[in-house]
Amino acid sequence: MSAAMLGWGGIVRLGLVQTALGSIVVLSTSTMNRIMVVELALPAMLPGALVLLHYAVQMLRPRFGYGSDVGGRRTPWIIGGIVTLGIGAVLAAIAIGWMETNVSAGIVLAAIAFMLIGVGVGAAGTSLLVLLAKRVVERRRAAAATVVWVMMILGFVVTTLAVGKVLDPYSASRLVAITAVVSIVALALTLLVVRGLEPPVRPIVVGDAAAVVVKPAFREALAQVWSEPQARRFTRFVFVSMLAYSAQDLILEPFAGSVFGMTPGQSTQLSGVQNSGVLLGMILVAVACSIIGGPRLGSLRTWTILGCIASSFALAGLAVAGWVGPGWPLSLNVFLLGASNGAFAVAAIGSMMALAGAGRESREGVRMGLWGAAQAIAFGVGGFLGAAGSDLARVLLDSQGMAYGIVFAVEGLLFMVAAVIAAGVHQSTVSSQSSRPLADLANAMTNGEKAA
Numbered sequence: 001m002s003a004a005m006l007g008w009g010g011i012v013r014l015g016l017v018q019t020a021l022g023s024i025v026v027l028s029t030s031t032m033n034r035i036m037v038v039e040l041a042l043p044a045m046l047p048g049a050l051v052l053l054h055y056a057v058q059m060l061r062p063r064f065g066y067g068s069d070v071g072g073r074r075t076p077w078i079i080g081g082i083v084t085l086g087i088g089a090v091l092a093a094i095a096i097g098w099m100e101t102n103v104s105a106g107i108v109l110a111a112i113a114f115m116l117i118g119v120g121v122g123a124a125g126t127s128l129l130v131l132l133a134k135r136v137v138e139r140r141r142a143a144a145a146t147v148v149w150v151m152m153i154l155g156f157v158v159t160t161l162a163v164g165k166v167l168d169p170y171s172a173s174r175l176v177a178i179t180a181v182v183s184i185v186a187l188a189l190t191l192l193v194v195r196g197l198e199p200p201v202r203p204i205v206v207g208d209a210a211a212v213v214v215k216p217a218f219r220e221a222l223a224q225v226w227s228e229p230q231a232r233r234f235t236r237f238v239f240v241s242m243l244a245y246s247a248q249d250l251i252l253e254p255f256a257g258s259v260f261g262m263t264p265g266q267s268t269q270l271s272g273v274q275n276s277g278v279l280l281g282m283i284l285v286a287v288a289c290s291i292i293g294g295p296r297l298g299s300l301r302t303w304t305i306l307g308c309i310a311s312s313f314a315l316a317g318l319a320v321a322g323w324v325g326p327g328w329p330l331s332l333n334v335f336l337l338g339a340s341n342g343a344f345a346v347a348a349i350g351s352m353m354a355l356a357g358a359g360r361e362s363r364e365g366v367r368m369g370l371w372g373a374a375q376a377i378a379f380g381v382g383g384f385l386g387a388a389g390s391d392l393a394r395v396l397l398d399s400q401g402m403a404y405g406i407v408f409a410v411e412g413l414l415f416m417v418a419a420v421i422a423a424g425v426h427q428s429t430v431s432s433q434s435s436r437p438l439a440d441l442a443n444a445m446t447n448g449e450k451a452a
Contacts, residue, residue, distance in 0.1 A: 081124025277338025307344025
């Protein structure tokens, strides 16, 4: 293995960055949302709009990726992103306290804060994925994606458990103090783990013609990436698949309560069942691609397509559950949906890492940013459309089960469309033999992950 490549220790260190990122994000998108709705009795639409704003700002991800491409280093962008994220989270906590006395001013500050949160997540997350893509050997990419995402979930869990114990009794000043402490700890952890992780950029020798590199403007770099057929197709795949993936988030628990009569505690446990399935699916793909290998079991392309198809069938099962009602094995169905989603997500992220270097050189950040922006937009739009679609269907139909079933069926159809697009990305890559990186990618995706 090349000395420039990351071993398992380096992968875990980057996973700790995701842990730090997740610890701040979960406060902003979960704890603070609940406080606005419950403690402050504000409309649920307000935190929903703020979260949507945080996703919308992530359309800047291609610009962040371009900046790291031009500079040649990713860790400064990771650190800067965590700093911005922490500042945004603290301002959001201050805004919530302000809403107690001046709602309008608090909302304005919260909007600014959530935009900063989106900027921080976009800058840090994009650069972290590019660093993984460039510094992890092909056969470890699925496992690396699993490690990093599981460690982000670990950040969610640890933070919510710890904050839950110290936040009561609630007060605005306590929320601000806790958010500040979490942000400082997250930044300290990030600074510690990225130290020495990336080699410094070699200084340019004056008079060395080979060292002179003409770097295009951002618009030109983005246009160059968008002109690559596989980059465009993969952008479409990311958007459609993440639209289907996210649309279920806001309606699964209401569906379980309305159609199956589950209590809030029972529907929360159902989410735990789904997350257990997600973890199993991630581990399955990581083991298949990194340990078992082979032209089929070790292929990220295979698992991406199979994960989409399996997710489609699982959502079709939930659509049937809406008609059948309590007699349907809901927990098993949800577990299978989670496992399918987990398998698809890890394989898609691994494919994203492989495709980041396919095409014109020194555009990895722009490509990753483009796909990150597509993902963020899909998450924001998918969550809103899933909830709005179920509301509309309930107005038009007499049966709540049928209303939810129609939405699940549409989501399943989207996953099938995503599977077809994923196969098209592979085919276009194989057909292009003029570029060596594309040929290498085709071999990797058809023959499985190989040792570097």
